[in-house]
Amino acid sequence: xxxxSKYFETKIEKEHLIVTSKILGGKSVRIGLYHLPRxxxxxxxxxxxxxxxxxxxxxxxxxxxKEYYKNYKIIFLCKDWFSDFSKIYDQNVIDIVIPLNVxxxxxxxxxxxxxxxxxxxxxxxxxxxxLASFGLGAGGLLKYRLTIAKKLNSKEKTIFxxxxxxxxxxxxxxxxxxxxxxxxxxxxxxxxxxFEYLTKIKIPKDISVKIPLDCKKERKHIGVQLRASTEWxxxxxxxxxxxxxxxxxxxxxxxxxxxxxxxEDCPYVSEVISKLNCPNRCVDFSNNxxxxxxxxxxxxxxxxxxxxxxxxxxxxxxxxxxxxLFGGHYYKTVFPYENSSIEYICSPRFYEIxxxxxxxxxxxxxxxxxxxxxxxxxxxxxxxxxxDKKLNSVLTKN
Numbered sequence: 001x002x003x004x005s006k007y008f009e010t011k012i013e014k015e016h017l018i019v020t021s022k023i024l025g026g027k028s029v030r031i032g033l034y035h036l037p038r039x040x041x042x043x044x045x046x047x048x049x050x051x052x053x054x055x056x057x058x059x060x061x062x063x064x065x066k067e068y069y070k071n072y073k074i075i076f077l078c079k080d081w082f083s084d085f086s087k088i089y090d091q092n093v094i095d096i097v098i099p100l101n102v103x104x105x106x107x108x109x110x111x112x113x114x115x116x117x118x119x120x121x122x123x124x125x126x127x128x129x130x131l132a133s134f135g136l137g138a139g140g141l142l143k144y145r146l147t148i149a150k151k152l153n154s155k156e157k158t159i160f161x162x163x164x165x166x167x168x169x170x171x172x173x174x175x176x177x178x179x180x181x182x183x184x185x186x187x188x189x190x191x192x193x194x195f196e197y198l199t200k201i202k203i204p205k206d207i208s209v210k211i212p213l214d215c216k217k218e219r220k221h222i223g224v225q226l227r228a229s230t231e232w233x234x235x236x237x238x239x240x241x242x243x244x245x246x247x248x249x250x251x252x253x254x255x256x257x258x259x260x261x262x263x264e265d266c267p268y269v270s271e272v273i274s275k276l277n278c279p280n281r282c283v284d285f286s287n288n289x290x291x292x293x294x295x296x297x298x299x300x301x302x303x304x305x306x307x308x309x310x311x312x313x314x315x316x317x318x319x320x321x322x323x324x325l326f327g328g329h330y331y332k333t334v335f336p337y338e339n340s341s342i343e344y345i346c347s348p349r350f351y352e353i354x355x356x357x358x359x360x361x362x363x364x365x366x367x368x369x370x371x372x373x374x375x376x377x378x379x380x381x382x383x384x385x386x387x388d389k390k391l392n393s394v395l396t397k398n
Contacts, residue, residue: 040121041124042073042124042126043096044065044069044072044073044074044075044125045075045077045129045152047077047131047148048077048100049131049132052079052082052313053309053310053311054132054310055086056310056313057187059089059090059209061191062094064196068199073123074094074095075119075123076090077098077100083099085290098119100115105144105148125154125155127154127155127158128156128157130148149175156176157174159172160181161180161181181193188207192205209316211314222255222301222304224244224258225307227268227307233308233375236376237271241272241275241276242384243305243380243387244257245276246384258297259284259286260289260297260311261285265287266287269284298320302321303321304321306324306325308326312342316341320341321390322341323390325375326345327347346378347377349377
């Protein structure tokens, strides 16, 4: 040991052992650089809340996970397209956001293998929690959700689920903790129960989902989302034109129509803007903004017209006055929001179904075809009438 200390010097920098020699003319010369095994970081992994709207509903409960697992890093394996939102707005409760490309994970074996290998090599995982696992009837999504839980090395694997007839218990055997959630609960109540069961912390039922913004902006524009990601969550262009032409007539020239949406919405937005023939008052943001900028954009909306989309949940979290066209697919799950700035507009046939107490017909609401027809049935002038109240303007039929 004395010999080594006399002629060699060692020190650790980050993850490397550096050995230098002091025998060559009294100078220190690096003779070795050795990679040391990294000490794994204790962590808890949460992943896949579903879509963007599901994530917006779930995120207020992350703080309880952080409180319960005080000595662990909270990792959010987040869908890549809205990972920037979580990095900005969840930085006080989420320590590490790892973007996940679901398409690549499902189709590219090398991507899947390397992502899992990286997480297992870097973190000592205490618990793995798939947030959307209560939707086990989710077709092709189920396999990749279970694959993540199966491949990650963790002492605990917790799943919350709603019992489905097609759900086989054997598919849940990779989880050593299984908690069943009853059906018919509003999303926020589902997440409240999930995190209360997990953290043993009493979570209030009236928990706020609001996203605080540091800047206050004047609400002067109209936000529009013509459709959602699925075809049955769409509203005819001809009816949108009736609504939007009236709104352009009764608002001043400085009020813009700001169109939101994804890549699949672009042709619909282009068609509507072309037929409105007011290009100076239309702004096309479809597929042109990253999710983290949406709160700032939507903070300028004095009215947001949409269907049942992820941005509708974001509007609720921002207290943005919203009219949402609703077909009934998620009846009692995301509808109706209580005491909020969101007002849902439904077809008269929808109310006939839910007031008729016919369970079979109510079950039909979960089918996309039924829901799509009910959305398309909504009278554009009923939307105009409610927009009138929101905007304090007079909108009349031509």
